[in-house]
Amino acid sequence: MTLSTEERPTRRARPGSPARRLASFVRAPKGIALIGLLLLAITASVVRDGSAAFATVVIAAVTAVAADWVMGWVAHDRWAFPDGGLLTGVIVGMILAPRQPWIIPALTAVVAILSKYALRTRWSNVFNPAAFGLVASALLFHSEQSWWGALPDLSPVWFLGLAAVGLYVASKVGKLPMALTFLGASLLVYTVAAFRGDAAQVAEIFRAPDIQMLLFFATIMLTDPPSSPAQARHQYLYALVVAAGSCAAFLGLNALWFLPGGLLVGNLWESCRRLARARWTRRPQQKPTRA
Helix, strand or coil, X not given: CCCCCCCCCCCCCCCCCHHHHHHHHHHCHHHXXXXXXXXXXXXXXXXXXXXXXXXXXXXXXXXXXXXXXXXXXXXXXXXXXXXXXXHHHHHHHHHECCCCCCHHHHHHHHHHHHHXXXXXXXXXECCCHHHHHHHHHHHHCCCCECCHHHCCCCCHHHHHHHHHHHHHHHHHCXXXXXXXXXXXXXXXXXXXXXXXXXXXXXXXXXXXXXXXXXXXXXXXXXXXXXXXXXXXHHHHHHHHHHHHHHHHHHHHHCCCCHHHHHHHXXXXXXXXXXXXXXXXXXXXXCCCCCC
16 A cells, blocks of 8 residues: 555654754854855855965864864863854954965954853853954954955945845844944944045045945844844944944044954943843832832
8 A cells, every 4th residue: 555645754854863953053043144154255265266265264264163162162061063153263264364374364263262251241242252353363463354255356246245145144133223223324424524524534435345344244243143132122222332433443543443343342332231231120129118
């Protein structure tokens, strides 16, 4: 007796099987962001023939995964695949300029992962690891940043591809309002600064590679779930704080790390907000006394 197609049992992955875990990761915010980043990195490497650029991603990613794996075992006494470390390493590798000594992306990735475990609250890490590593690397190791993963050297058509990938990632992780608020506030500040100050200095922000940097940062780095607010009403203020910090670093310091630096300001703001809220909710409520 043969079963019809409708009667045949369908095979499904077991709850703890690798296939089920992989499918769950792909649907998670980290998985969506990682797939978007890899698409951009592969596109930039193939179109630009950037073997050195992709090697930078590999070095940073492998180092970050190894460091996160070891630190995870030290902190929690258990082994688990460090998907967060992989995401951090890929971002670092796509921002650092290629053809630097291999030790630069490796050290940057290590510093980024160490900040994740050393600077944290009871609910999450304080700073975005990639942003912390990039700022520390620029200050300590004088590393260079090109943001090649944002496709800045390609034709304007590729800018649409970057926008599509970035906005899709921001939308899927629930942070699209924050990304758009940051972009709008930043461009408004730079426009006002161009009319009131040195227009030549500010004009570069509206051209490649800076405009691609802004879009990549707003949709990929700014939307990091652990260190950014989840509720929309908090996202707007958070985006404005990051925009203020990054604009101040660009206009006042002309710092290479103005975008990651602004993100660190926002991370600190968000951690203080969460801490203040946690302390407020733990305060004992006094019962009203009768007259």
